[in-house]
Amino acid sequence: MEIRPELIALFLACGLVTWIPRVLPFLVLHGLTLPRLVTEWLSFIPVCLLGALFFQNLLIAQDEAFPTVSMLHVFAALPTMAVAIFSKSLSWTVVTGVITMAFLRLYL
Amino acid sequence: MSSAFQAGVRACLPTVLGYIGIGFSAGIVGRASGLSPLEVGFMSVFIYAGAAQFIITSLLLLNSPASAIILTTFIVNLRHLLMSLTLAPHVETRHLRDRLGTGTLLTDESFAVAMNTAQKEKLSPSFMHGLNLTAYFSWIVATVLGALVGSWFPDPERFGLDFALTAMFIGLLYLQFEGERSRIALNSCLLLIVLLLLYITMRYFSPEVAVLCATLGGASIGVVITRWKSARN
Numbered sequence: 001m002e003i004r005p006e007l008i009a010l011f012l013a014c015g016l017v018t019w020i021p022r023v024l025p026f027l028v029l030h031g032l033t034l035p036r037l038v039t040e041w042l043s044f045i046p047v048c049l050l051g052a053l054f055f056q057n058l059l060i061a062q063d064e065a066f067p068t069v070s071m072l073h074v075f076a077a078l079p080t081m082a083v084a085i086f087s088k089s090l091s092w093t094v095v096t097g098v099i100t101m102a103f104l105r106l107y108l
Numbered sequence: 109m110s111s112a113f114q115a116g117v118r119a120c121l122p123t124v125l126g127y128i129g130i131g132f133s134a135g136i137v138g139r140a141s142g143l144s145p146l147e148v149g150f151m152s153v154f155i156y157a158g159a160a161q162f163i164i165t166s167l168l169l170l171n172s173p174a175s176a177i178i179l180t181t182f183i184v185n186l187r188h189l190l191m192s193l194t195l196a197p198h199v200e201t202r203h204l205r206d207r208l209g210t211g212t213l214l215t216d217e218s219f220a221v222a223m224n225t226a227q228k229e230k231l232s233p234s235f236m237h238g239l240n241l242t243a244y245f246s247w248i249v250a251t252v253l254g255a256l257v258g259s260w261f262p263d264p265e266r267f268g269l270d271f272a273l274t275a276m277f278i279g280l281l282y283l284q285f286e287g288e289r290s291r292i293a294l295n296s297c298l299l300l301i302v303l304l305l306l307y308i309t310m311r312y313f314s315p316e317v318a319v320l321c322a323t324l325g326g327a328s329i330g331v332v333i334t335r336w337k338s339a340r341n
Binding site: 002003007008011012014017019021022024026027029030034039040041043045046048052058059061065066067073077081091094096097098102103 | 121122123125126129143144146147150151154155156157160164168174177178181182185186187188189190191192193194195196197199204207208210211212214216219220223265266267268269270271272273274275276277278279280281282283284285286288295298299302303305306307308310311314315318319322323326327328330331334
C-alpha cells in the first residue's frame with residue numbers, strides 16, 4: 001500500500017500545530033488559581049462554543065457577503081432537536097439526524 | 109483497568125456512533141481524493157481532528173502549498189485552546205503525563221462529555237483517559253474502514269452521514285443546557301447572541317475564525333450580563 005513520505009511529514013506538521021493549543025493550557029495552568037472573572041468567563045465557553053459549531057453547520061459561507069441559511073440542514077435539525085430533548089440520548093439524536101438527512105436528500 | 113477508566117469508556121460510548129459516522133465519511137472522502145487507507149490512518153493518528161481532516165483533504169486535492177495547509181490546520185484547530193483552557197482546571201492530577209495525555213486527545217465531543225460530567229463530579233485522569241482513548245480508537249478505525257470500503261460508497265452524503273456531526277453538536281449542546289438548569293434563560297439569550305455574532309463575523313472571516321470570535325464574544329457577554337445582574341440585586 002502506498003505511503004508518500006512527504007504526505008506523512010505534512011501530517012506530522014499539521015499534528016504538531018494541532019497539538020500545541022491542545023496541551024498548552026494543561027501545562028501552563030497547572031497549580032495556578034484563576035481569578036474569578038476568568039473562571040466565570042470559562043464557564044460560558046461550552047454552551048457558546050457548541051452553539052457556534054452547531055450554527056456554523058446550518059450556515060453556508062459566501063464570498064464577500066453574509067452567509068446564507070441551508071434550509072436542508074435546518075429541516076434536518078428540527079426532528080434531531082426534538083429527539084435530543086425527549087430522549088436525552090446522544091445515540092438516538094445522532095441516528096435520527098443521519099436518517100432524517102438521508103430521507104431529505106432522497107426526496108428533495 | 110480502574111473503574112474510573114471504565115466509567116470514561118462508558119461515557120464515551122454515546123458519542124462513538126457520531127465518530128463512526130463522521131470518521132467513515134472522512135475515510136471515504138480521503139480515499140476519493142487519492143489518499144491510500146494507510147495514509148488516511150496516519151492522518152487520523154497524527155492529527156485526530158474531524159473538521160481539519162476534511163479541510164486538509166480538500167486542500168491536498170487543490171494542490172495547495174504545505175505552508176497554507178499547516179496554517180489552515182492551525183486556525184481550524186485553535187478552538188482546542190479554548191476547550192483545553194476550560195477543561196484543565198477540572199482535571200485533578202499532579203502527573204505531567206496525565207495532563208499531557210488528556211490535552212493531546214481532546215476533541216469537541218470529549219470536551220463536551222467531560223464538561224457534562226464535571227457538573228456532577230471531579231474529573232480523574234483515568235476517567236479522561238478512558239473517554240479519550242475510546243474516542244481516539246473509534247476515530248482511527250472508522251476513518252481507515254471508510255478508506256478501505258470507500259469505493260463502494262462514492263457519495264457518503266447521500267446516506268446523511270455528514271449530518272452525524274451536526275446531530276452530535278445538537279445532542280451535546282442540549283446535554284450542556286440540561287446540566288446548567290439554573291441559567292437556562294441566560295444560556296438561551298447567549299445562544300442568540302452567538303448566532304448573531306457568527307452571522308456577522310462569517311461575512312468577514314473564514315467559518316472557523318468566525319466560530320472562535322462568536323464563542324469569545326458570547327462568553328464575554330455572558331460575564332457582562334451576570335455582573336450587571338448581580339450589581340443590580
